[in-house]
Amino acid sequence: MLKKLMNSPTTYALGMFAMMIPTQAFSSFYSYFYVEKLGLGVGLATLARVIYLIWDAANQPLFGYLSDRTRTRWGRRKPWIVSSIPLFMATFIMVFAVPDGLSGFSLFGWFVVALVLFEGVSTIIWVNYGALFPELFRGDRARAKASAVQQGYQIAAILIASVLTPILFAAIGFGYMSVVFAAVFAVFMIGFVVTTQENKQASVEPPLPIMEAFRSTLRNKQFWIFNIANSFAQTVNGLLGSSIPFYAKYVLHVPEPQVSLLLASVFVPVIPLVAVWYWIVRKLGGLRGWRLSLIAYGLSVIPLWFATGLGTGIAAGIVVGFGLAGFLVTPPVVTGQIIDQDYEQTGSRREGVYTAVGGFITRSSGLISALAFWIVGMIFGYVSGENPGPDPESTFRYLISVVPLCLLAVSMVISFFLPRLPGSGSGLGKQ
Structure with missing residues (x-):
């Protein structure tokens, strides 16, 4: 067993x-x-x-x-x-x-x-x-x-x-x-x-010696392109999570106890939907599956703009769950391809360095999220809950829909600079 x-x-x-x-x-x-x-x-x-x-x-x-x-x-x-x-x-x-x-x-x-x-x-x-x-x-x-x-x-x-x-x-x-x-x-x-x-x-x-290990990693253009694209998409994860309570209050006008329902509408569907994205990656391959997930994630935030209450908010959240599931499943596949190619070129496996440096780049997305929150808040006059400004509804409608859409569009454009990787073709049924 x-x-x-x-x-x-x-x-x-x-x-x-x-x-x-x-x-x-x-x-x-x-x-x-x-x-x-x-x-x-x-x-x-x-x-x-x-x-x-x-x-x-x-x-x-x-x-x-x-x-x-x-x-x-x-x-x-x-x-x-x-x-x-x-x-x-x-x-x-x-x-x-x-x-x-x-x-x-x-x-x-x-x-x-x-x-x-x-x-x-x-x-x-x-x-x-x-x-x-x-x-x-x-x-x-x-x-x-x-x-x-x-x-x-x-x-x-x-x-x-x-x-x-x-x-x-x-x-x-x-x-x-x-x-x-x-x-x-x-x-x-x-x-x-x-x-x-x-x-x-x-x-x-x-x-590899320490300097050569980091030099080879930092010179890997594919690694940088992938992680920079991913950092913009990762920003959306943090932005959605932090904006949903504000979105519920100022846009959907629902009471605080119902915020958990809105969060659940995003996260619960992810569990079965990861199986769908597994099937998609099998058909398209890692690289094209990842690019498709960025497109799907970008399109999935659009319905949040049109939601007006708890019911439509939950429906929009379920759609977001589909895009989120794709973004969670596909990046590890592409990371594995980049590491495999590096091993073929250097003869040394450096999963630890790649995982660590990639994690550092991705975590920089928190700075992008904070900057986006500050800029949009300044535009619409939102300061705090005690001083929400003249139009808090627009503040969080833009933060939860327009800003994520723009970030994912940037991520998608950057992804096309990543060349085809070994094993990234379509219809991959082999191990």
Whole structure:
């Protein structure tokens, strides 16, 4: 039975499920916990976040390079993941289990240390987990299937964490909530580890020196074109998520308790729709499937402009779910093709460096999202909930529909500069 499960898309996706439950709880509630519940000043909380982002930018390429250079009897990635499991649990609990009596700069100090430690351990796991994908799954068909299953598990984890986190912290407090999620993480991550076996040949190939490894990566034009295009599309994910509560209030005029229905209309359909995109990638290949997903995502945000109430908003959200599903499934397939081509040219597998640097480029999308929010807010006079300006409805109609459409159009144009990749043709049924 264990042999049958080894390196299957389902057991690989257990790792995504394990990580996304605490990660979603963290990203959604850590600021609220420290600012609203513990009374940390907004200025200090913002400074802590800046330190967190700088550390995040610096450590990803480093951990990716160290992972690529690792040589053990168990492989390159698993030793990092296994050793990080208890550290991830401890640092996640540290974020939310704050000692009594901390306030002001002492609370700020705890917050910074907890963020830096948690982000560092999280990066180790995310980089090594992502680097396993192109090694375990070869060919567009296998990667599309694995990506579809993985994204289904990711959305399920996001929904579970989004629903359970408020219930748990209301019932048992943030500290015990973090213990529960840490335990859930350990159970599913161990399930992933015991059903994963690395390619032994990849572990014996000599690694490139550090400067040559990064020089080759940064000179790879295909890598840059793909990730820059993806960063514009990734901006849409963050922009939609952050704009939906405002959109519900100012455009659809629905009460706050119904915002969860609007969010569910976007995310719930993604789970079955990833199967549709798996079929599309099998027919078109990775590159053309990815380009089609950008087109579909762009067109899917148009109905949001015309929605006027909860019913039409939910219908528009379901359409967005189709475009989002395509964007979640297709990029890992193209990333795998770029890494395969790099291996053919250099004779060295550098999934860790590519995963880490690609993640850093993609995370820059948060800056684009913040800039778009600020510019549109300035145009229509929106300042805050206390001072929404003369036309908040237009502010968030543009932010949730027009701006995403423009960003995805830019992403689509850039994607055509990416040449045909090995195995990116249509009708790929081979592994």
